[in-house]
Amino acid sequence: MMESLKKLFNSLANPSKRKKVLVIVSGLLITAGWTADFFWDSDLLFNTLMIGSALMAGSEIARRAWQGLQNWHTNIELLVTIAATGGLAIGVYWEAAAVTFLFLLGGWLEARTMSKTRDTLRELINMAPDTAIVVEDGDRTEIPARQVQKGMLVLVKPGSKIPVDGIVESGGTTVDESAITGEPIPAKKQPQSEVYAGTINQNGSIQVRATKAGGDTTLAKIIRRVEEAQEEKAPTQRFIERFASWYTPGIVGLSIVSYLFTWNLELALTLLVIGCPGALVISTPISVITGIGNAAKKGILIKGGEYLENAGKVTAIALDKTGTLTTGKPTVSEIIHFSKEAALAGVDPEEEFQKVHTVSLSDQNNQSLPSEGEELLYWASVAESVSEHPLAEAILAEEQSGRIPEPDQFESHTGQGIEAALGDDHIFVGKTEFMKQKGVSISEGINNEIQNLTKKGRTVVLVARNNELLGAIGIADQMRSEAPKMISRLHENGIERIAILTGDAQATAEAIAEEAGITEVHAGILPEDKNDIILEMQQQGYQVAMIGDGINDAPALASADIGIAMGAAGTDVAIETADIALMSDELMNIPEALRMSSKTLSNIRQNVVIALVTVAALLTGVFTGSVHMASGMLVHELSVMAVILNGMRLRWI
Amino acid sequence: MKTTLRSDELSCPTCVDNIESSLNQTEGVSEAAVHFNTGRIEVEHDPETVSGDKLVEIVGQSGYEARISQF
Numbered sequence: 001m002m003e004s005l006k007k008l009f010n011s012l013a014n015p016s017k018r019k020k021v022l023v024i025v026s027g028l029l030i031t032a033g034w035t036a037d038f039f040w041d042s043d044l045l046f047n048t049l050m051i052g053s054a055l056m057a058g059s060e061i062a063r064r065a066w067q068g069l070q071n072w073h074t075n076i077e078l079l080v081t082i083a084a085t086g087g088l089a090i091g092v093y094w095e096a097a098a099v100t101f102l103f104l105l106g107g108w109l110e111a112r113t114m115s116k117t118r119d120t121l122r123e124l125i126n127m128a129p130d131t132a133i134v135v136e137d138g139d140r141t142e143i144p145a146r147q148v149q150k151g152m153l154v155l156v157k158p159g160s161k162i163p164v165d166g167i168v169e170s171g172g173t174t175v176d177e178s179a180i181t182g183e184p185i186p187a188k189k190q191p192q193s194e195v196y197a198g199t200i201n202q203n204g205s206i207q208v209r210a211t212k213a214g215g216d217t218t219l220a221k222i223i224r225r226v227e228e229a230q231e232e233k234a235p236t237q238r239f240i241e242r243f244a245s246w247y248t249p250g251i252v253g254l255s256i257v258s259y260l261f262t263w264n265l266e267l268a269l270t271l272l273v274i275g276c277p278g279a280l281v282i283s284t285p286i287s288v289i290t291g292i293g294n295a296a297k298k299g300i301l302i303k304g305g306e307y308l309e310n311a312g313k314v315t316a317i318a319l320d321k322t323g324t325l326t327t328g329k330p331t332v333s334e335i336i337h338f339s340k341e342a343a344l345a346g347v348d349p350e351e352e353f354q355k356v357h358t359v360s361l362s363d364q365n366n367q368s369l370p371s372e373g374e375e376l377l378y379w380a381s382v383a384e385s386v387s388e389h390p391l392a393e394a395i396l397a398e399e400q401s402g403r404i405p406e407p408d409q410f411e412s413h414t415g416q417g418i419e420a421a422l423g424d425d426h427i428f429v430g431k432t433e434f435m436k437q438k439g440v441s442i443s444e445g446i447n448n449e450i451q452n453l454t455k456k457g458r459t460v461v462l463v464a465r466n467n468e469l470l471g472a473i474g475i476a477d478q479m480r481s482e483a484p485k486m487i488s489r490l491h492e493n494g495i496e497r498i499a500i501l502t503g504d505a506q507a508t509a510e511a512i513a514e515e516a517g518i519t520e521v522h523a524g525i526l527p528e529d530k531n532d533i534i535l536e537m538q539q540q541g542y543q544v545a546m547i548g549d550g551i552n553d554a555p556a557l558a559s560a561d562i563g564i565a566m567g568a569a570g571t572d573v574a575i576e577t578a579d580i581a582l583m584s585d586e587l588m589n590i591p592e593a594l595r596m597s598s599k600t601l602s603n604i605r606q607n608v609v610i611a612l613v614t615v616a617a618l619l620t621g622v623f624t625g626s627v628h629m630a631s632g633m634l635v636h637e638l639s640v641m642a643v644i645l646n647g648m649r650l651r652w653i
Numbered sequence: 654m655k656t657t658l659r660s661d662e663l664s665c666p667t668c669v670d671n672i673e674s675s676l677n678q679t680e681g682v683s684e685a686a687v688h689f690n691t692g693r694i695e696v697e698h699d700p701e702t703v704s705g706d707k708l709v710e711i712v713g714q715s716g717y718e719a720r721i722s723q724f
Contacts (some may be wrong), residue, residue, distance in 0.1 A: 015715075
């Protein structure tokens with residue numbers, strides 16, 4: 001007997017069990033009371049059971065109120081304790097029992113439901129495995145994952161979670177990266193591929209050279225970001241909290257004043273019962289937590305409630321072109337070269353008639369280029385081999401010989417072109433204007449071809465060696481296939497204005513814009529111009545979202561009402577700075593992010609309305625005499641549950 | 654030393670004040686912050702005077718179950 005009592009007592013130290021036991025016991029006592037009243041019409045039994053119930057449930061509430069008082073802190077529990085004690089004193093036992101029971105039951109149900117809304121975060125934290133298998137000189141040792149150092153080699157077996165961020169050193173596999181990117185289709189990995197902690201290795205065994213571990217991994221950054229976002233207060237929440245901080249003292253004051261005027265103690269106590277601003281203060285946070293958590297699951301990181309509210313109001317969108325609408329990985333698509341037969345046969349090289357050829361690489365089907373084309377690529381590659389321009393990569397990727405000497409001298413003219421010297425050869429690679437500046441003559445024949453390619457949306461670079469034009473290279477940055485679908489979805493979702501902002505040439509930008517279905521193009525502009533255009537759109541009354549890759553669009557992303565960065569999985573800067581970071585390159589996540597934001601925004605509004613209507617109804621009810629202590633507490637707890645459940649709907653949108 | 658506790662049960666933003674004040678009044682705790690939305694409880698404390706388990710117990714007395722978390 002003593003043993004089982006001790007056990008019961010011990011289990012009561014656990015707050016969840018204690019609450020559960022008290023709720024059940026006081027609930028049973030209330031039921032017993034009504035049963036006694038119904039069958040035996042016994043007032044004595046009814047009152048005794050109700051007092052018992054009120055004391056049971058009230059003990060926990062009074063204990064918390066006392067704990068608060070000891071810390072010089074008044075709380076809602078104190079109000080409920082005063083109301084219930086007062087109720088017992090004036091003999092409304094059923095009301096006192098109902099108030100305390102409902103308060104505990106509501107708190108218990110709310111805690112259970114709220115814990116569901118925190119699922120996403122818990123799941124994310126659980127994604128990271130605790131240990132890693134480190135391979136050193138052929139020996140395998142298992143160590144805690146956060147102790148892995150940069151440069152260590154980690155073995156990841158099929159079916160297990162990857163413990164660190166790193167580069168695949170050997171082996172090949174597919175990896176489920178949905179935790180990081182939200183992308184449901186597994187990604188193929190081979191040596192040199194990047195992998196992230198928290199993703200799941202599916203079918204192959206791989207060895208990974210660690211670059212980041214523990215708190216530095218992308219997953220840890222996502223978790224921190226989601227947490228900070230959920231904790232940041234939305235403007236509505238700040239407003240509501242200001243209101244709530246006046247509400248409770250106001251109601252207490254009202255209770256005292258109304259008692260002094262009416263000497264009606266029950267009315268005064270009822271006012272204390274409805275003094276808890278429960279539904280009000282929880283209305284915004286519940287939507288924000290659920291909305292942000294659900295978005296994070298899809299690889300959409302929203303920085304906080306404020307951004308969620310702003311993103312929900314977006315009416316105009318400015319898009320970067322390269323890397324956003326396009327894949328951002330330019331490839332050589334055409335080569336324009338001269339044929340030299342004329343020169344060989346010609347008598348006077350000055351008078352020769354040069355024939356212009358345009359070779360489309362996609363039609364070429366792996367056939368080798370004519371020698372003039374090869375030569376053109378060779379010289380361009382020599383000059384570009386030390387350049388860091390994105391186009392350089394495309395040209396170097398096309399050069400087949402693989403033996404490119406580095407130039408002796410190199411100079412880059414930003415935005416124009418480059419010049420390089422190798423031995424006696426002097427090379428220019430750049431735009432038409434750059435060639436003209438350098439005194440290279442451009443014949444009409446090739447100029448026409450260049451115009452043609454530009455109209456098709458190609459970026460064209462000219463190549464000259466020793467002041468003689470060798471030809472030109474057309475470089476295409478392919479549009480992402482889902483771009484037109486995304487644009488039409490944005491229009492469907494009520495976005496009124498969509499514009500491309502790009503540093504590229506007008507013709508290139510227009511070609512992409514037409515394909516994607518965008519009518520407004522601002523091309524050939526500098527990063528600070530992008531900023532000005534966004535400010536101008538804002539002055540015209542638009543709520544503007546800027547979408548870019550997060551690095552070179554930083555100023556524009558910052559001045560837009562909402563800055564959205566794409567493909568943020570690998571770039572910490574984007575995760576840290578953008579208001580919304582899309583972990584993957586999936587374009588459809590842009591309309592999705594805006595849609596979820598506006599859904600969350602309207603959810604917040606619904607909740608605020610529910611809470612305010614409840615408060616107004618309760619106050620009216622109390623003063624017209626239709627709401628008493630028990631019904632006041634019931635309505636109050638129901639409104640809290642209504643708000644929580646409404647917020648939880650966001651999990652399924 | 655900083656210890657992070659997590660509780661999934663916080664259901665009313667006003668209970669944040671209850672937990673915060675009882676932690677802050679505990680000897681050995683220099684600073685406690687309770688984040689309602691995520692249920693994260695950050696406590697700066699002297700582990701010699703008050704252990705992590707003791708912190709869990711104090712939060713329990715305010716009516717909420719918590720556990721120690723790595724981050």
